[in-house]
Amino acid sequence: LLDVVMPGMDGYAVLEAIQQHPQLADVPVIFLSALDGSTDEERGLALGAVDYIVKPIHPAVVLARVKAHVTLKQMRDTLLGRNSVLEEEVERRMQENQLIQDVSILALAHLAEIRDSETGNHLRRTKAYIAILAQYLLAQGYPDAALTPRSVPLLVKSAVLHDIGKVGIPDDILQKREALDAAEWQVMRRHAELGFEAIELAEREAAQPVAFLAFAKQIARWHHERWDGGGYPDGLKGLEIPLSARLMALADVFDALISPRGYKAPLPADAVRAMILAERGGQFDPDVVDAFEQNFDRFLDVAARYIQADATA
Template sequence: MRDNKSIAINQQGVTVSTASPRTILIVDDSPENLAVLNDLLCPRYRVRVATSGARALQIAGASPYPDLILLDVMMPGMDGYQVFEHLRADPDTRDIPVIFITAMNSIEGEMHGLELGAVDYITKPIVPPLVLARIHTQLELKQARDWLRDQNSYLEAEIEKRMAENELIQEVSIRALAHLAEIRDPETGNHIRRTQGYVQQLATELRKSAKFAPLLGERQIRLLARSAPLHDIGKIGIPDAILHKPGPLSAAEWVVMKTHSRLGSDAIDLAERDAAESVEFLALAKEIALRHHEKWDGSGYPDGLAGEAIPVSARIMAIADVFDALVTPRVYKAPLSYDEARDIIAAGRGGHFDPDIVDAFLAQFHAFRDIADRHRD
């Protein structure tokens, strides 16, 4: 419900009033009763009056919203209980406290009003000191509720802001680290952005299947895309003579080149150990860095894992990484066309790559081409 702020906290932490006099709506079809209550309340509060249920709903739903409603039960047309139901059904008025006022002096009537959700029940003829005391109590309670609600809203907004800041810091830190690898291997250019896009596209497509859906929720996909840029961070530890060699690597050089996956995993592991608590995306980044060169048939490195022993994250990264390597120029090769790269990956179905992920790649091949074009070097 929207209403006027009534309290705030100053810089010294002291509660201070920030509101104009609080508004009370009196609803009664009797002019005499309205006059009595109006005379009683006007010195302390802003008073508005309504002589029918329909008019009461109009006033209650317009700014300034009442802080409290005194509602007669017995009225022609729409009675107080019906008015109360309408008030509770409207998001703008459902939190306004209501005190029923009635000439019916019965326990059943009082219980019915309280069961509906009224905060109090006053019988006529009214006793002014008692009415004032009850109104004061309910207004103080509403003020406290409003303050707690506003504090909760503020805290929720602050938490969301801090989480967004933390995510931004993570994104910037990841890209900064990944760009270190790019500096060592400048030919890769926008490789980070492209592979990140490929990974997200594949994971989103795989999520449509019952097999992968439990493993690839929205959060998991977000973490996976965030972690992907660190897959080749280990290349920082590879000598320039090998990393920039224009021709094929010798057997000995290839042994050194293959160490980049473990070098990257170890580097991320060290960063993870320095953290005060577990960092989910680092664990995923370490997994990708170590395993994205494993192959479905067990012929990959560093450990020759096969099939589903290879983490899903690394299986996804494998296709993203290979596709990008095929379609972009390297010091040792010219780029292939998108269709040629597609055919090579399709041929690796069940050998190099997880068959299900190849199928997802083929289904999203158009998206891969779009990402490659959008982030050309």
């Protein structure tokens, strides 16, 4: 309850000071004043008072109006508290659903990886490489509608499904330690289309669109396409290849070259770098190669971390 005419600070100045105080800002303020002009009342209400009572006061009226405003304040606080609880519950469930989704994605991806024992931490490494490239291009303002702050995490998440189609490749081909012959190679190449078809089927059967599956389909089908048009399965060229697949194309090849396999030793880092740079505009998107060159040391850090984990597993 606040008077208006007071020595020093008047009531309006006191109200403004109250509203600046974190612990008092939500306290309802009622003016009690002998100033009975409409402009005085309008000013008090405009400043945030909940009521304006003109003197002389009637105690019963004042008590009733105080009670009404205290009740309103309590109801508002209760609603805010309930909203806060509801928001926390919604956030908790969203995080839980996100965790379930992420674990399910990794479980699917590992179906392919488990059957190919040579790949080790290939999924984790390629996912990290994709993140480095996508975040760098985004920061550089790379002009692609698929590259936004919101889409980059989805793109990175979908990267682990790039070889899901290998589930449909026979073991005698998938696990062969020698070079594949022409017929076997044609079967192996089918994994790109098989992965695309499997993800597309899941997408069609989903109750609602799942954003990351669009990237997952692109990567699964087209991560073996080449910038110069000489890749598979569709022979896409240049910007016909979605950015997500162009990123995975480089990440996948880099990891294959830098990592040990049963049929080969890892190539030296400088040799791998030179081979990637030599394919700028050939196998790989020139802009993606430039992003790789700028972040080469970060690629090596990822490779060293996960390859060491493979060795100690």
